[in-house]
Amino acid sequence: MLFQLTNRPIEPLVESLHSHAGGIVIFEGRVRAINDDRAVSSLEYVAYPELALHEGHAIINNVLQQFDILEAYAIHRTGHLAIGDIAVWVMSAAVHRKEAFAATECIINAIKARVPIWKKEYYSDGEAIWVRCDHCAHDHAPCPAVKESM
Amino acid sequence: MLFQLTNRPIEPLVESLHSHAGGIVIFEGRVRAINDDRAVSSLEYVAYPELALHEGHAIINNVLQQFDILEAYAIHRTGHLAIGDIAVWVMSAAVHRKEAFAATECIINAIKARVPIWKKEYYSDGEAIWVRCDHCAHDHAPCPAVKESM
Amino acid sequence: MTTLHIIYFAALCDATGREEETLKTEAETAKALFHELTEKYCWPFSEANILVAINDRYRPVDTSLQEGDRVVFIPPVSGG
């Protein structure tokens, strides 16, 4: 079903949020089976934890200051991931939805631009390479949190 | 914690998705405790089901045609809801995130503009009114699915 | 005269005091029927704020009414 009506509760992903939060926008980045036309079998993420946590917190704090949102969180996987696994999860909650969409998109753009985490792709043909540049990181208008502190 | 690194799986909200889906954007619309500066105690949603399902399906099908996305779904509550309950849930999955953000925002804008569902707000002072116009429905650029078929 | 089945939702249900009714009318279009019912029930909406569904699909307000049509006037929606 593409569209449903229901009179039963829709289970929330995030249980407890600010009572003024009306619009919640969640981004999940998942491991794709294909990248640049190559069949990917798995991924490995390596982080530089001391700097990654500092930058990640700075991104969220910037976005909390610069957008009219109530809450924001992000989490990023490290280690070995399979196809379909969630690599990164971002959430913003706002009174109205427009700000939540903008904030969540800004956070994921900033994470991809400046948090020191690297992805190694393992291909079905046996090769494995450190991905030098993700397509998605450069095709967006910059948001305030992307450039901050770099 | 505003930003975390983890080497353990992040549990997905939607279990099984297209294996090419790299960017998933989810919108949750929740019942706010305050609307137009009035304390809301609960909400009631009434739908005209035959037309609501037709319009909801048309919105999702339009968005599937007009955006480069792999999957999209939406679900809307009816009946009586408490503060914090999810009133509407929308998901789009795309190869890249930009299209998923645009598609999910378009779907929720279109649902608010043309799906025949009405909200009655019950206030802490005992009054209850049918909300004539939600703030959020008009402050966005129209997307293709909003106007289709009306 | 056509016989129509009319269903009322939300604010129009409250204003009309009923959920549905079967009605004989000389109104030839949805627009004419809207004005007839507005006068009868003192509806608090202007024509500009109302859409119409005939047989469960949105239709232009100048659509001609046919015997047995199911007609719903749609006050401003507020889902989401």
Place this chain on the structure above:
Amino acid sequence: MTTLHIIYFAALCDATGREEETLKTEAETAKALFHELTEKYCWPFSEANILVAINDRYRPVDTSLQEGDRVVFIPPVSGG
């Protein structure tokens, strides 16, 4: 001469063949150190594609190096 602690991640770790090392150098800035190490290890990155972190914070490449600094050259990131 300053003594520095250098940590290598991802493609730079592979290119260098080690995860970290303690190094004595006459390089006075991070930029000079980058060119010294690029020559030594044949790194496959140009200066334009590399950022530098000193003591776990991003710093400009012309930052002066101090005795005991922890230095990390950051190849293009690819998280998310």
